[in-house]
Amino acid sequence: MTNMNFDIITLYPKAFELINNLGVITRALEKNLINVNLFDLRKYGKGPYRQVDDKPYGGGSGMVLKPEPIYKAHDEINKLPKSKTLLMTPQGKVLKQRDLLRWTSLDQLIIICGQYEGFDERVRYLADEEISMGDYVLSGGEIPAISIINGLTRLLPGTLGDPGSLKDESHNSSLLEYPHYTRPLIFKEMKVPDILVSGNHEEIKFWRKQKMLERTLDRRNDLISNADYKKVPKSKRINNYSNEMMKSLKDNEYEFYPNW
Numbered sequence: 001m002t003n004m005n006f007d008i009i010t011l012y013p014k015a016f017e018l019i020n021n022l023g024v025i026t027r028a029l030e031k032n033l034i035n036v037n038l039f040d041l042r043k044y045g046k047g048p049y050r051q052v053d054d055k056p057y058g059g060g061s062g063m064v065l066k067p068e069p070i071y072k073a074h075d076e077i078n079k080l081p082k083s084k085t086l087l088m089t090p091q092g093k094v095l096k097q098r099d100l101l102r103w104t105s106l107d108q109l110i111i112i113c114g115q116y117e118g119f120d121e122r123v124r125y126l127a128d129e130e131i132s133m134g135d136y137v138l139s140g141g142e143i144p145a146i147s148i149i150n151g152l153t154r155l156l157p158g159t160l161g162d163p164g165s166l167k168d169e170s171h172n173s174s175l176l177e178y179p180h181y182t183r184p185l186i187f188k189e190m191k192v193p194d195i196l197v198s199g200n201h202e203e204i205k206f207w208r209k210q211k212m213l214e215r216t217l218d219r220r221n222d223l224i225s226n227a228d229y230k231k232v233p234k235s236k237r238i239n240n241y242s243n244e245m246m247k248s249l250k251d252n253e254y255e256f257y258p259n260w
Contacts, residue, residue, distance in 0.1 A: 003156050004106070005080060006036045006149050009073045010113040011052065011065075013038040015142040025150055028159045036149065039077065041115075044069035053116055062117025070112060070123050083108035084128040086148070088141025089118075092130030095144075099131070100151045111148065113141030174223045176216045178208040 008016065016038055019025050028034045045052040046068065053063040074085070084106055093099075103109060112119075112126065124130065133144045153159055181192040195207045216223055 003158075004034045004104070004152065005108040006034060007039065007077045007108065007110045008036065008113065008145055009039045009041055009070060009077075009111070010140075010142055010145070011041045011115045012113075012140065012142055013040045015140075016146065018146060019149060022150060024159055025153050028153045028156065031158065033156050033158050034149070034153050037077075039073045041065075041069050041073060044072040044076075056117070060117075064117055065115055065119040065123070067120040067122045070119065071126065074110065074112070074126050077110055079110075080107040082106045083110065085110040085112065085126055087112045087114070087124065087127035087130045088132075088144045089114050089130050090132050090135075090137045092132040094132050094134060095148070095151075097151075100148070100155060103152055104155050109148070109152070111141070111145045113145050115140040174216075175212040176220060176223070178211040178215070 010016070016036065019029070019036065025034075029036065041052050042050045044050075046066075051066070052069045053065050056062070056064045082105065084103065086109060088111065112123065131144070131148070133147060138144065181196055185192050185197070193207070195203055198204070213224075
């Protein structure tokens, strides 16, 4: 019995061969934690050449995916009780870690991969959510779909050897992750911070929380102003540190990042 089913409608199913060589994701497939089904859009095309695209009404450059093949592929998918259909499009909502967490409660994600100049507007009616990977355009939705499979699968119980490794990851608590170090102690005159080799686990824990705040304020302070961050429990020491950092940035007329 699988925990999550991914049903992908794509014009390039071979692109998904990559997931067979992605470490923990491959192991999740082998352990039946996930199931990936590919629906080749070309199979649902019309005529002897299996046409799936056509010129846009009103003129313009490029070709547009026709609605009929996508609807036929979507109709053929066996829908599970807890299922959502995602449409990969640069016009969609930018994917966040909280979206991946939210989708782990589902039995099934159906992902429609766009291609060419885009798809017929009527395809949008199939989607529960439209998802973008960011403010840029790729040649198709296959790479975004693989990213969703990867990001969601690693959150499923049994996928990672150490589930605790998810706890302090970037974006899981609206903060970026703290810096990591390993051997050697000194590399090219760069030394591991003394606190990490002190053996004082309480101080190490505080240092890491401090660095998470510091790094987030420095690189992505738009996350700090996020309403989700305000709900995260913080010790008095961490809260004071955050307030001091914010005051320092304000005094220095710090230029905020855009809210991507």
